[in-house]
Amino acid sequence: MQIKNFIQKTYLDSFRGVSKEVWLIALVQLINRSGMMVLPFLSLYLTKDLEWSLSMAAIAGTSFGLGSLVSSILGGYLSDRYPLFKIMLFALIGGGICFILLTWITSFIAFVIWVFITTTVADILRPAAMGAVSEFSDETNLTRGISLLRMAINLGFAVGPFFGGFLIENIGYQFIFIADGVTCILAGFLLLYFFNDKMSLQLNRDIDGKKFDPKLKNPPPFLDFKFMLFLFFNMVMLIMFFQLFHTIPLFFTEVFHLTESEIGKFFMMNGLLICLTEMPIIYYFEKRKMAYRPMVWGACLIGTSFLFLIFGTPHFLLTIILFNVVISIGEIINFPFISTISILRAKEDNKGLYIGFMTTMFSLAFLLAPLAFMPFVESIGYKVVWISCCVLSLISALALYLLKPSFEHS
Numbered sequence: 001m002q003i004k005n006f007i008q009k010t011y012l013d014s015f016r017g018v019s020k021e022v023w024l025i026a027l028v029q030l031i032n033r034s035g036m037m038v039l040p041f042l043s044l045y046l047t048k049d050l051e052w053s054l055s056m057a058a059i060a061g062t063s064f065g066l067g068s069l070v071s072s073i074l075g076g077y078l079s080d081r082y083p084l085f086k087i088m089l090f091a092l093i094g095g096g097i098c099f100i101l102l103t104w105i106t107s108f109i110a111f112v113i114w115v116f117i118t119t120t121v122a123d124i125l126r127p128a129a130m131g132a133v134s135e136f137s138d139e140t141n142l143t144r145g146i147s148l149l150r151m152a153i154n155l156g157f158a159v160g161p162f163f164g165g166f167l168i169e170n171i172g173y174q175f176i177f178i179a180d181g182v183t184c185i186l187a188g189f190l191l192l193y194f195f196n197d198k199m200s201l202q203l204n205r206d207i208d209g210k211k212f213d214p215k216l217k218n219p220p221p222f223l224d225f226k227f228m229l230f231l232f233f234n235m236v237m238l239i240m241f242f243q244l245f246h247t248i249p250l251f252f253t254e255v256f257h258l259t260e261s262e263i264g265k266f267f268m269m270n271g272l273l274i275c276l277t278e279m280p281i282i283y284y285f286e287k288r289k290m291a292y293r294p295m296v297w298g299a300c301l302i303g304t305s306f307l308f309l310i311f312g313t314p315h316f317l318l319t320i321i322l323f324n325v326v327i328s329i330g331e332i333i334n335f336p337f338i339s340t341i342s343i344l345r346a347k348e349d350n351k352g353l354y355i356g357f358m359t360t361m362f363s364l365a366f367l368l369a370p371l372a373f374m375p376f377v378e379s380i381g382y383k384v385v386w387i388s389c390c391v392l393s394l395i396s397a398l399a400l401y402l403l404k405p406s407f408e409h410s
Contacts, residue, residue, distance in 0.1 A: 014144065014283030021136040022145045024194045025129060026152035032092060032125075032187035033156025037164030037176035038099065039064075039245055040267050041260060043374070044253065045173045050106060054250075058374040061246055063112040065367025067119030072363040074120070075127035076356010084135070085195045087128040089188055095122025096184030103177040122184065126359050131352055134343050135201065143291065143340045147282040150336060151275050158271025165264025220350060221357040226406040227345055231361040233403070234338055237299045237396035238365035239372050240306070240389040241331070244270075246370045251309070251382050256316045266320060273328045281332055291337045291344075296401045298334025301326055303393025309386040341407060 038045075042064065046057040078087050098118035105111050129149065137145040164176045195201075221227055252258040252266070285294045305327035313319045339358060346354035373385045 014279040015148075017141045018145055018148055019136040019141075021195075021198075022133050022148055025132055025136075026148045028088075028092075028187050028191045028194065029129065029149055030152035030156045031190055032184055033153045034159045034183050037160045037167070038102075038180050040161045040249065040263065041164055041168060041173070041176065043246055043370075044249055044260060044263075045176075047250075049173045052108065054377065055375045056108060058246075058370040060108075060112050060115060061370035061374070062367055063116045064119050065363060065365075065369065067116040068123045068363035069360060069367050070116075070363075071120045071123035072127060072360035073356055075124035076352050076354075076359065078124065079127050079131045079355065080350075080352030083200050084128045084132045085191065085199045085201060088125050088132070089191055089199075091122055091125035091128070092184050092188030092191060095125070096181040096188065098122065098181070099177050099184060100181035102181075103174045123363070127352065127355050130339065130343075130355050130359065132201070134351065134355070139344070140286075142343065143282055143286050143336050144279065146339045147278050147336045151278055154271040154274040154278075156271075158268040158275065161264040161267035161271075163264075165259070165261035168260045221346075221354050224345070226403060227342075227354075227357075230341070230400065230403055230407070231357060233396045233399040234299075235361045235365045235368075237302060237334075237393045237400075238362060239369050240393045241302050241327070242366050242369035243373060243385070243389060244327070245366075247373050247377060247382070247385055248309075250374075250377070252320070255382065256320070266324065269321075270324055270328050273325065274332055277329075278332045278336070282336055285333070285337075291340050292404050292407055294333040295337035295341065296397050296404070298330045298332070298337070299393060299397035299400060301330030302334065303330075303390045303397065305330060306386040306390040306393070310383055310390065345407070 042061060043057050046052045046060055047054065052060070075087065075091075095118060098114070098121055102111070102114060102118060105114050130146070133145045133149055134142065160180075163179070167175050167179065192199075249263050252263055258266070285291070305323050308319050308323040308326065313322065339355075342354050342358035343351065373388070377385060
């Protein structure tokens with residue numbers, strides 16, 4: 001009976017109150033991210049299939065992050081000026097075509113350039129999607145709207161690497177680019193089907209089409225010193241977290257001797273854990289009007305998770321499970337609140353810029369993540385990498401805690 005009451009009162013209630021439009025945006029993201037097969041296997045594809053060095057693979061991964069960085073700035077700028085759903089449609093269709101074309105590009109320079117173009121096009125989706133969620137949400141359900149979007153992305157991310165590992169082992173690496181592209185294009189057509197009547201919706205415009213004064217009355221985020229410090233220390237922590245997509249797959253392959261299919265199952269476990277637990281956890285904090293403290297706790301957990309890779313356990317499978325559970329919980333209570341705090345910090349006439357700077361911070365972290373450790377793994381060893389990730393994450397958490405008095409809605 002207690003379990004039944006928990007499901008009815010806590011779990012199901014966490015999904016109530018989110019608008020139909022946010023659900024539909026999340027569904028589009030679910031379809032889009034179900035094809036997310038390239039990123040988890042990119043370093044393995046470049047080093048094993050194309051036989052590039054770790055430094056070359058790091059440069060390609062950096063190009064991926066650089067494109068995402070440019071698209072975050074561009075997406076935030078465009079979201080304040082052009083219809084959100086048209087930006088999303090361009091990102092999905094254009095990004096899908098770009099991913100498909102990556103199938104036939106194998107030379108180093110051409111691959112690096114095209115990866116940059118692909119992510120620049122595809123990732124302008126993120127600021128626009130976040131802006132659309134904020135337009136169909138209020139302060140009582142904003143974090144849950146963001147979490148629902150993340151839940152869809154993570155569910156897709158749970159499916160994508162699983163099938164990606166299967167396709168690699170049975171067909172080859174190249175097919176994952178085609179699968180990723182096709183799902184992007186399919187998501188674009190679904191977006192057009194669901195939101196054809198709202199294609200003119202812009203950020204800072206109410207649902208009935210009433211525009212706000214377009215003149216900038218409030219300063220841009222780069223003049224908000226405390227906010228820029230907030231982004232900087234989160235970025236440092238995220239560089240450590242994003243080793244999940246760069247050095248950790250290599251570590252699993254070289255030290256634990258996992259296959260691509262088994263690494264795909266690891267990412268599937270990560271995505272499913274987030275999907276099953278994030279909404280009720282966020283609902284718990286949202287009811288108590290807590291945002292800042294959980295974000296700091298999440299940064300601490302992300303740092304702590306690397307302790308399991310440093311010291312290990314008697315069985316490598318237990319090490320992987322413990323690491324996965326702790327870093328997933330850290331992600332759950334950190335990522336959504338970074339977005340919420342950033343949106344609430346903004347004013348009506350610069351919300352797109354704040355969202356753009358926040359997504360830029362994520363992109364910059366992803367850009368720097370492969371350069372931070374991958375070129376040096378062979379010389380310094382994995383244990384030094386994991387110690388560095390743990391210490392720097394915890395320092396970032398402490399710095400964010402000290403910034404807390406400067407932020408409201410905490």
